Amino acid sequence: xxxxxxxxxxxxxxxxxxxxxxxxxxxxxxxxxxxxxxxxxxxxxxxxxxxxxxxxxxxxxxxxxxxxxxxxxxxxxxxxxxxxxxxxxxxxxxxxxxxxxxxxxxxxxxxxxxxxxxxxxxxxxxxxxxxxxxxxxxxxxxxxxxxxxxxxxxxxxxxxxxxxxxxxxxxxxxxxxxxxxxxxxxxxxxxxxxxxxxxxxxxxxxxxxxxxxxx
Amino acid sequence: xxxxxxxxxxxxxxxxxxxxxxxxxxxxxxxxxxxxxxxxxxxxxxxxxxxxxxxxxxxxxxxxxxxxxxxxxxxxxxxxxxxxxxxxxxxxxxxxxxxxxxxxxxxxxxxxxxxxxxxxxxxxxxxxxxxxxxxxxxxxxxxxxxxxxxxxxxxxxxxxxxxxxxxxxxxxxxxxxxxxxxxxxxxxxxxxxxxxxxxxxxxxxxxxxxxxxxx
DNA sequence: GTCTATAACCTGATAGAC
DNA sequence: GTCTATCAGGTTATAGAC
Numbered sequence: 059x060x061x062x063x064x065x066x067x068x069x070x071x072x073x074x075x076x077x078x079x080x081x082x083x084x085x086x087x088x089x090x091x092x093x094x095x096x097x098x099x100x101x102x103x104x105x106x107x108x109x110x111x112x113x114x115x116x117x118x119x120x121x122x123x124x125x126x127x128x129x130x131x132x133x134x135x136x137x138x139x140x141x142x143x144x145x146x147x148x149x150x151x152x153x154x155x156x157x158x159x160x161x162x163x164x165x166x167x168x169x170x171x172x173x174x175x176x177x178x179x180x181x182x183x184x185x186x187x188x189x190x191x192x193x194x195x196x197x198x199x200x201x202x203x204x205x206x207x208x209x210x211x212x213x214x215x216x217x218x219x220x221x222x223x224x225x226x227x228x229x230x231x232x233x234x235x236x237x238x239x240x241x242x243x244x245x246x247x248x249x250x251x252x253x254x255x256x257x258x259x260x261x262x263x264x265x266x267x268x269x270x271x272x273x
Numbered sequence: 274x275x276x277x278x279x280x281x282x283x284x285x286x287x288x289x290x291x292x293x294x295x296x297x298x299x300x301x302x303x304x305x306x307x308x309x310x311x312x313x314x315x316x317x318x319x320x321x322x323x324x325x326x327x328x329x330x331x332x333x334x335x336x337x338x339x340x341x342x343x344x345x346x347x348x349x350x351x352x353x354x355x356x357x358x359x360x361x362x363x364x365x366x367x368x369x370x371x372x373x374x375x376x377x378x379x380x381x382x383x384x385x386x387x388x389x390x391x392x393x394x395x396x397x398x399x400x401x402x403x404x405x406x407x408x409x410x411x412x413x414x415x416x417x418x419x420x421x422x423x424x425x426x427x428x429x430x431x432x433x434x435x436x437x438x439x440x441x442x443x444x445x446x447x448x449x450x451x452x453x454x455x456x457x458x459x460x461x462x463x464x465x466x467x468x469x470x471x472x473x474x475x476x477x478x479x480x481x482x483x484x485x486x487x488x
Numbered sequence: 489g490t491c492t493a494t495a496a497c498c499t500g501a502t503a504g505a506c
Numbered sequence: 507g508t509c510t511a512t513c514a515g516g517t518t519a520t521a522g523a524c
Contacts, residue, residue: 067489083395085300088517099491104519171395178393178446180298180386188450196454216455217470221440224447228439232392235403239411240431254484255432262481263474282507304500314509319501321507 068106070096075117080172084114084181114183118176121158121169122191128154129195133202144264147202148257152226159230160249174231196223203264211270222260229256283321285311290332295387299329299396329398333391336373336384337406343369344410348417359479362417363472367441374445375464389446411438418479426485437475444471 074096078087089110093100107113132150136142159170176188196219204215229236233246246252289311293302304325308315322328347365351357374385391403411434419430444451448461461467 081395083298083300085298086395089519090517100518101491101520102489105489110518171393175393175395177443177450178386178390180296180301180390200454213455213458214470216451216459218474220443220447220451220454221471221474224440224443225436227443227447228392228435232435232439232442235392236431236435239415239435240428243428244431255429256436258481258484259433259436259478263478266473266477269469269473303498305498314507315500316502316509317507325500 067096067098067102070098071103071106071113072117072120075113076121076169076172079114079117080169083175084179089113111183114181115187118172118184118187119191121162121173122176122187125154125158126191126195128157130198133198137202142202142206144206144261145257147199147206148222148260148264149253151199151222152253152256152260155226155230156249156252160247163247168234170230170233174227174229177227178231207264209268211268214268214270218264221263225256225260282311282313282317285313286318286321286328287332287335290328291336291384291387294329294332295384298390299394304328326398329396330402333387333399333402334406336377336388337391337402340369340373341406341410343372345413348413352417357417357421359421359476360472362414362421363437363475363479364468366414366437367468367471367475370441370445371464371467375462378462383449385445385448389442389444392442393446422479424483426483429483429485433479436478440471440475 071092075087075092078091078095089103090100092113093103103110103113107116129150132154133147136146136150155170155173159168159173162169176184176192200215200219203219204210204212207215207218210218229246229252233252236244236246244251286307290302290307293306293310304318305315307328308318318325318328322331344365347369348362351361351365370385370388374383374388377384391399391407415430415434418434419425419427422430422433425433444461444467448467451459451461459466
């Protein structure tokens, strides 16, 4: 089989694994389910990825990497143009994730649910993924926020960045439930609506007065 | 064996299951791990709980039920005394969860991580748990927030309640990571600090101006 | 590179003795 | 109520033919 078909096999495994991880979780998904869904042989997983653990890492980093590259590129544009405002920082942080989640949802599932589990999955591979794939982004946005919010202490910046991330993680993980909770009033797939609501809340939360005495 | 010892066996199973679910997740935890950890016989789980699924439900509802009873009792006090402010509503919502998570952490683990997975666990039993155990609470707090924030549309109230819940869920799930992200600056086990930071951010987020034209 | 076959082991659940 | 023994089926990973 030529190289094009190899890539096809690898990608078919990644696509099937992604779909099943999103629907049922990592532990609940067996390699047999993945390979039969991808219409490849069971042994192909170990040939291409060596182990289930490495497959898990590949599934996540395939989506996280371009998402975070987009975040950092946007942040750099903001910084060189000196047009940084809280809104533009939040947009640079939120939009790449929402684009990815909504852009891929026509696969017939919401990849957001899989991404939302990034912080809650106890699976060992996840913990190292957060550090290696998210550390740089968190560090850069913490700096950008600290610059945009000079009235806050460093501790407050970290707390508020944490909440700002939590809003996104929960929207990815449980956004579908919003439709139900609101009796159909909310459409969690309306990108502009999601972004506007998130940025409005986060901007106000981040801008709240400092609780600490001025230095 | 008398009734006191029965209760002891049942509780030992619940305690062990809770600990292991928190550490490794539901799917990754086998009944054999649970029973050997609890020092009871393997068959005892099926005798007392009928199935792993019912055990999972029992583990969660044992913690969720008193937590939500406390929430609703606090909210009722606020409403009868007509002292409802945004801060007191938020305190009534956040404090019972934080009390539970921090009160039980001396078991040698953070139960918060297990609670944080309530919204992200794909395990079937979880979805029905959210509806049955959290539906009533969400409905009541949505009403209380709508009354406290008359400038918002119903849709905005739901979005902002969703973000307010997300902040809590992410703090439960990933609070430990904050210590690392902040290079030790933040102590996520300081109850008053956690509450103060959460309420400050959420109060500002909820109070942000409406994005919709007045009716 | 891809396949079949299989090793070695773990899973939830239950029947039946005590 | 608690135990042992066992069922029927699942799991990852790999050896070896093609």
